[in-house]
Amino acid sequence: MQAAVIVFPGSNCDRDVAVCLEAATGQAPLMAWHGDANLPKCDLIVLPGGFSYGDYLRCGAMAANSPILREVVAQAHKGAAVLGICNGFQVLTECGLLPGVLMQNKGLNFVCRNTQLTIANNKTAFTSLYGAGEEITIPVAHNEGNYFADDDTLKQLQDEDRIALTYAKGDNPNGACLDIAGISDTSGRIVGMMPHPERRAEAALGGDDGKRMFTGVVEMLS
Amino acid sequence: MSHINDTPITEALVAEHGLTPDEFQKVCEHMGRVPNYTELGVFSVMWSEHCSYKSSRKWLKKLPVSGPQVIQGPGENAGVIDIGDGDAAVFKMESHNHPSFIEPYQGAATGVGGIMRDVFTMGARPVANLNALRFGAPEHPKTRHLVAGVVSGIGGYGNCMGVPTVGGEINFDPSYNGNNLVNAMCVGVARTDKIFYAAATGIGSPVVYVGSKTGRDGIHGATMASAEFDDASEEKRPTVQVGDPFTEKLLLEACQELMASDAIIGIQDMGAAGLTSSSVEMADKGGVGIVLNLDKVPVRETHMTGYEMLLSESQERMLMVLKPGREPEAKAIFDRWGLDFAVIGELTDTGRMVVHHQGREIADMPLGPLADGAPEYDRPHVPTPKADDFNDAWLDGAPDTLSALKKLMGSSEVASRRWVYEQYDSMVMGDTVAGPSGDAALVRVHGTNKGLAMSTDVNPRYCFADPVEGGKQAVAEAYRNICAIGAKPLAITNCLNFGNPERPEIMGQFVGCLEGMGDAGKTLDFPIVSGNVSLYNETNGTGILPTPAIGGVGLIQDLDKAVGNSFTQDGQIIYLLGETNGHLGASLYQRDVLDNHQIVGPPRVDLAQEKAHGSFVRDAIDQGLIAAAHDLSDGGLLVALAEMSLGHGIGAQIEPDGDTGFWFGEDQARYLMSVAPEKADAFEALAKDLPLKRLGKTAGHTLTFGSSLSISVAELNEIYEGWFPALMSS
Numbered sequence: 001m002q003a004a005v006i007v008f009p010g011s012n013c014d015r016d017v018a019v020c021l022e023a024a025t026g027q028a029p030l031m032a033w034h035g036d037a038n039l040p041k042c043d044l045i046v047l048p049g050g051f052s053y054g055d056y057l058r059c060g061a062m063a064a065n066s067p068i069l070r071e072v073v074a075q076a077h078k079g080a081a082v083l084g085i086c087n088g089f090q091v092l093t094e095c096g097l098l099p100g101v102l103m104q105n106k107g108l109n110f111v112c113r114n115t116q117l118t119i120a121n122n123k124t125a126f127t128s129l130y131g132a133g134e135e136i137t138i139p140v141a142h143n144e145g146n147y148f149a150d151d152d153t154l155k156q157l158q159d160e161d162r163i164a165l166t167y168a169k170g171d172n173p174n175g176a177c178l179d180i181a182g183i184s185d186t187s188g189r190i191v192g193m194m195p196h197p198e199r200r201a202e203a204a205l206g207g208d209d210g211k212r213m214f215t216g217v218v219e220m221l222s
Numbered sequence: 223m224s225h226i227n228d229t230p231i232t233e234a235l236v237a238e239h240g241l242t243p244d245e246f247q248k249v250c251e252h253m254g255r256v257p258n259y260t261e262l263g264v265f266s267v268m269w270s271e272h273c274s275y276k277s278s279r280k281w282l283k284k285l286p287v288s289g290p291q292v293i294q295g296p297g298e299n300a301g302v303i304d305i306g307d308g309d310a311a312v313f314k315m316e317s318h319n320h321p322s323f324i325e326p327y328q329g330a331a332t333g334v335g336g337i338m339r340d341v342f343t344m345g346a347r348p349v350a351n352l353n354a355l356r357f358g359a360p361e362h363p364k365t366r367h368l369v370a371g372v373v374s375g376i377g378g379y380g381n382c383m384g385v386p387t388v389g390g391e392i393n394f395d396p397s398y399n400g401n402n403l404v405n406a407m408c409v410g411v412a413r414t415d416k417i418f419y420a421a422a423t424g425i426g427s428p429v430v431y432v433g434s435k436t437g438r439d440g441i442h443g444a445t446m447a448s449a450e451f452d453d454a455s456e457e458k459r460p461t462v463q464v465g466d467p468f469t470e471k472l473l474l475e476a477c478q479e480l481m482a483s484d485a486i487i488g489i490q491d492m493g494a495a496g497l498t499s500s501s502v503e504m505a506d507k508g509g510v511g512i513v514l515n516l517d518k519v520p521v522r523e524t525h526m527t528g529y530e531m532l533l534s535e536s537q538e539r540m541l542m543v544l545k546p547g548r549e550p551e552a553k554a555i556f557d558r559w560g561l562d563f564a565v566i567g568e569l570t571d572t573g574r575m576v577v578h579h580q581g582r583e584i585a586d587m588p589l590g591p592l593a594d595g596a597p598e599y600d601r602p603h604v605p606t607p608k609a610d611d612f613n614d615a616w617l618d619g620a621p622d623t624l625s626a627l628k629k630l631m632g633s634s635e636v637a638s639r640r641w642v643y644e645q646y647d648s649m650v651m652g653d654t655v656a657g658p659s660g661d662a663a664l665v666r667v668h669g670t671n672k673g674l675a676m677s678t679d680v681n682p683r684y685c686f687a688d689p690v691e692g693g694k695q696a697v698a699e700a701y702r703n704i705c706a707i708g709a710k711p712l713a714i715t716n717c718l719n720f721g722n723p724e725r726p727e728i729m730g731q732f733v734g735c736l737e738g739m740g741d742a743g744k745t746l747d748f749p750i751v752s753g754n755v756s757l758y759n760e761t762n763g764t765g766i767l768p769t770p771a772i773g774g775v776g777l778i779q780d781l782d783k784a785v786g787n788s789f790t791q792d793g794q795i796i797y798l799l800g801e802t803n804g805h806l807g808a809s810l811y812q813r814d815v816l817d818n819h820q821i822v823g824p825p826r827v828d829l830a831q832e833k834a835h836g837s838f839v840r841d842a843i844d845q846g847l848i849a850a851a852h853d854l855s856d857g858g859l860l861v862a863l864a865e866m867s868l869g870h871g872i873g874a875q876i877e878p879d880g881d882t883g884f885w886f887g888e889d890q891a892r893y894l895m896s897v898a899p900e901k902a903d904a905f906e907a908l909a910k911d912l913p914l915k916r917l918g919k920t921a922g923h924t925l926t927f928g929s930s931l932s933i934s935v936a937e938l939n940e941i942y943e944g945w946f947p948a949l950m951s952s
Binding site: 009010012013015016019049053054055109110112113139141198204 | 378382467559643650651782
């Protein structure tokens with residue numbers, strides 16, 4: 001299977017997630033440059049965390065208009081699995097693959113810490129190896145992670161079972177609506193999440209709750 | 223329109239540039255004539271205290287700077303040490319005090335940006351940031367504003383760069399009310415055969431400017447950093463630079479890409495005194511001359527004079543000397559990253575720096591005197607008088623032990639820094655093994671199972687009461703923190719923050735602290751490989767406490783063996799290593815529980831003991847005998863016990879009872895350790911004759927001590943976690 005990590009100027013979790021993908025697939029992923037208009041056919045595409053284009057204008061807004069994103073959107077429509085982590089989630093909402101928006105944290109400060117998450121839907125491409133309702137620990141690190149959508153959209157997300165991950169009660173770090181930490185598209189193949197599974201994917205770093213995000217999707221695709 | 227260089231050079235103009243009449247005389251001698259306006263500006267920054275170390279050089283030369291582990295000592299952009307397997311650690315700490323007081327967000331942000339450039343200029347990828355911060359009294363009206371701005375600035379820059387901020391320290395003291403300290407440290411990793419230096423060689427080689435465009439920001443920043451503050455200083459806001467971490471991230475990646483080739487001869491970041499100091503240092507170190515054409519410098523403002531371009535401290539810029547003919551491939555890399563790339567000059571054989579602008583030669587100066595011709599001052603210094611001893615009568619009517627513990631756990635020095643460090647991305651790069659809450663931070667060397675341990679330390683109260691012991695203690699504490707995690711201390715960087723060196727008592731503090739630091743560095747095989755001096759930290763004539771911050775770096779070969787500083791499970795035996803004499807002088811107990819601010823001598827540091835105890839702790843950790851270890855510092859034994867309970871909410875039952883000095887004394891060379899019962903015999907055997915004492919065992923969720931005192935860990939936690947958020951929301 002072919003996996004790719006999209007590298008924007010200012011991406012800074014691209015290497016971290018590449019390490020996890022290599023561990024899960026046995027081969028280094030393609031590192032695709034933002035300015036390229038072509039992307040070889042991929043089974044899995046990851047939009048990594050960071051500050052694409054400096055997060056100037058609005059987080060993810062410029063990345064959503066980069067040449068490579070047209071390719072990402074096209075391949076997503078053709079069935080590629082897509083994971084957007086943190087800044088990558090922001091890009092997915094900006095380019096319209098996922099609904100809603102990530103606003104500034106309620107506390108107005110950047111927040112980096114472990115959060116307790118609940119697997120709200122274990123039927124997505126990335127959560128299949130977790131139990132429904134399983135509690136896991138994965139860190140967040142963001143300034144704009146406060147998920148917001150209008151009531152109709154939120155209801156639709158609930159009705160269509162598209163809320164993939166929620167912060168455990170009382171552990172919402174950013175004020176997100178319905179404690180949303182991650183959502184999916186209707187097919188479950190496109191997932192955006194604020195927490196960083198790549199930062200907690202081996203015991204040496206304090207835990208490996210994030211690892212199954214990667215092994216799960218690889219298992220599904222191969 | 224007349225040219226700026228037609229401005230007459232008057233005594234007043236010279237004084238405005240911070241040069242004394244004697245220094246100006248020397249400039250004229252070196253020049254063989256009176257310098258013009260541009261040349262005066264260049265000399266003034268190169269000879270500023272900040273760039274020339276003219277008051278401190280004499281004393282810095284006495285520090286231990288070598289050892290088998292040292293690849294590059296002081297004098298380059300950063301120090302370099304060997305960490306085995308062809309890997310090197312590259313690190314330095316630097317102050318950005320004055321700008322951070324005037325404009326806390328940008329001042330702190332650009333401090334972080336500057337120190338990272340120092341590290342990646344040398345070919346290293348930055349892997350960790352730490353910072354040592356000092357603010358005024360918590361209740362001072364400006365403190366909260368400064369804390370919020372500085373913390374946000376540090377996070378804003380480091381988070382965007384994608385370099386984890388993994389540790390540091392914060393203290394509060396009224397002496398910093400008008401002059402906070404922001405000392406930023408960066409640690410990077412490089413291959414030992416791919417270290418890049420500043421020296422430029424090869425006559426005719428192109429001098430290349432890369433990075434951001436030059437603007438008017440930061441002009442004379444180095445001169446500002448070399449003067450005292452007064453009430454008008456806030457008007458100096460325009461001399462604070464503005465940071466753009468996004469551009470620096472691109473610059474880092476582009477430099478790393480170019481460094482993978484062999485096109486670079488020398489490279490230097492444009493930090494203090496910008497284009498001037500980078501070009502002077504590169505050409506002088508290479509023993510060549512340099513000619514610059516300022517018309518080629520990328521600028522973002524119109525009508526900038528040559529003077530402004532030479533002295534601008536715009537951020538995120540680098541100067542490189544390339545091998546002739548390699549410009550196109552280098553340019554292609556910088557183009558790809560969207561950064562400016564301009565050939566702005568070349569090396570000559572003249573030993574002079576010649577600058578052209580708009581068809582005119584605006585400066586022609588000898589490089590040697592610019593680089594190190596500044597006068598070296600042996601400023602008068604008086605030793606700090608011996609402080610009094612602690613008077614036991616002060617303990618009459620003191621609060622009981624439990625109240626004192628609560629007071630200390632919620633004090634400005636001990637309370638949790640969570641409010642601060644959660645604003646820093648401490649985990650990006652996926653190699654942070656131990657982040658900001660441990661004794662030392664621990665970061666894995668990517669792709670290996672070894673790790674770098676890092677800690678910043680100094681106790682300004684000790685340094686004020688006894689500079690020699692305080693200087694020793696700062697080094698010893700960094701040493702202990704690194705040992706406590708299981709790593710071998712290798713080398714240090716320092717950031718020496720003091721008041722006005724023209725006052726003999728301040729100079730006496732400086733000399734004393736360096737003497738102690740030097741002793742400790744020698745005895746502990748912990749040489750100083752880089753550093754920075756920040757003097758004139760005074761406002762309206764009031765100096766800060768002497769604050770020689772130490773940044774220590776150590777290595778652990780096998781990360782699986784590292785231990786934390788929190789009790790890990792019930793039923794483990796708690797040991798205290800080191801002699802407890804109950805020294806309360808200059809302690810946190812004296813300051814915060816007794817509210818007694820008399821100047822009293824701090825605890826003495828026995829370096830031989832430090833070495834022996836540190837080595838034992840490391841051995842015991844290496845042999846897997848220890849479950850958790852913690853160094854004793856501010857607040858003494860009882861505070862350290864409470865801290866070990868907090869991490870995992872595991873309490874302890876402590877058997878021996880003692881007096882106030884036993885619980886809160888700050889005697890040095892001490893560690894607390896918890897050991898599984900089945901390993902106790904081996905552990906005690908390894909300790910041989912060292913002063914090791916069994917204190918009790920870990921148990922439940924309550925800390926029980928003394929004859930019948932106890933407090934739940936939950937209550938301790940509430941006090942410990944409550945202080946900072948309460949301060950910032952008050």
